[in-house]
Amino acid sequence: MIVETKVRIYLQQFERALRGLPESERQDALREIGSHLEDQLAAGTDVDIALARLGQPDTLAKFYLATYHLERLSGSSRTAAPSLPSVLPAMAFFASASLGGLFVIPVLALFLFVFSLIAVVLPIAGIARAFGAPWALITGPGGPVPIGWAIPLTIAVGLVSAAIAWGCLWLLRLYITLTSKVYRKWIATARPPTAVADQAAHT
Amino acid sequence: MQxxxxxxxxxxxxxxELCVLGMIRHGQVYGYELASRLARWEALAVSEGTLYPLLRRLSNEGLIEASWQPSPAGPVRKYYRLRPEGEQWLERMEAEWHRLTDSVAEVLGERSE
Structure with a gap:
């Protein structure tokens, strides 16, 4: 009875920590870890040792999440331009995964947003100005910009903003790739926590 | 000494990765089986939290495939099987591995004539 409760609590925590994974993958992971524990217990392993071998449910889930996001990132790296839908969820995960990411990722994301906005809005304002819209008064360093200059000037600034936005996206991807390298290493080198304890138990 | x-x-x-694929090569196996077989060698023992995400990655990469099946003993288990891509990959890795270990052994003088 106590054994079942321990396993149930572990799996509940694991499921909660797996949020962010697609539902089907989440259920699959849950089922697999559940059947692993069943096998382990059937083989006569003590429930505490069986759970300790899997590690903390949060850590185990992090391995799954990192694997999933790394997969998506490397899947999209073949295309020259980074695609935003593939970067966003990974961004959220890696931002929450490290202290540096907590600062770097939101700042870059903010820049990305602001400069994208400028790149879109400014040329529209320039065109509106050229057609005499009174609200679109564009002021340069030397007073209001003449109507004839409105379109070329705003498009030029818009293009520069677009380039900066693209640069931010590129930096974001670079940062995530570098962070994910650290993760990859971390995933691949984890040792069984009870290897030492087991040896002690056998002697 | 870190x-x-x-x-x-x-x-x-x-x-x-090489060991996991090598163990799947001889027919389908399930996760717990892999974990307990790997645990026989202290040098190869890995955290199970490492093994399962690795299996996930290998199947996403198309090297192995997984299916849920009832086991002879009763409970439904997730079985892994090598795909042709995995087999090719494994053969290449294996050849590379032998080339490397042979060379290293020679360099270290274990096989000096």
């Missing part, structure tokens, strides 16, 4: 630990961790990382 770099020595780091080195052996790297070494294990590279070989784990």
């Amino acid at each position: 770099s020595g630990m780091e080195w052996s961790a790297q070494l294990r990382r590279g070989t784990l």
Whole structure:
């Protein structure tokens, strides 16, 4: 009875920590870890040792999440331009995964947003100005910009903003790739926590 | 001496994939079976939290495939099987592995004539 409760609590925590994974993958992971524990217990392993071998449910889930996001990132790296839908969820995960990411990722994301906005809005304002819209008064360093200059000037600034936005996206991807390298290493080198304890138990 | 630990961790990382694929080669196996077989060799023992995400990655990469099936003993289990792509990959890795270990053994003088 106590054994079942321990396993149930572990799996509940694991499921909660797996949020962010697609539902089907989440259920699959849950089922697999559940059947692993069943096998382990059937083989006569003590429930505490069986759970300790899997590690903390949060850590185990992090391995799954990192694997999933790394997969998506490397899947999209073949295309020259980074695609935003593939970067966003990974961004959220890696931002929450490290202290540096907590600062770097939101700042870059903010820049990305602001400069994208400028790149879109400014040329529209320039065109509106050229057609005499009174609200679109564009002021340069030397007073209001003449109507004839409105379109070329705003498009030029818009293009520069677009380039900066693209640069931010590129930096974001670079940062995530570098962070994910650290993760990859971390995933691949984890040792069984009870290897030492087991040896002690056998002697 | 932290770099020595780091080195052996790297070494294990590279070989784990090879070992897992090698164990799947001879027919379908399930996760717990893999974990307990790997645990027989202290040098290969990995955290199970590492093994399962690795299996997930290998199947996403198309090297192995997984299916849920009832086991002879009763409970439904997730079985893994090698795909042709995995077989090719394994053969290449294996050849590379032997080439490397033979050379290293020679360099270290274990096979000096």
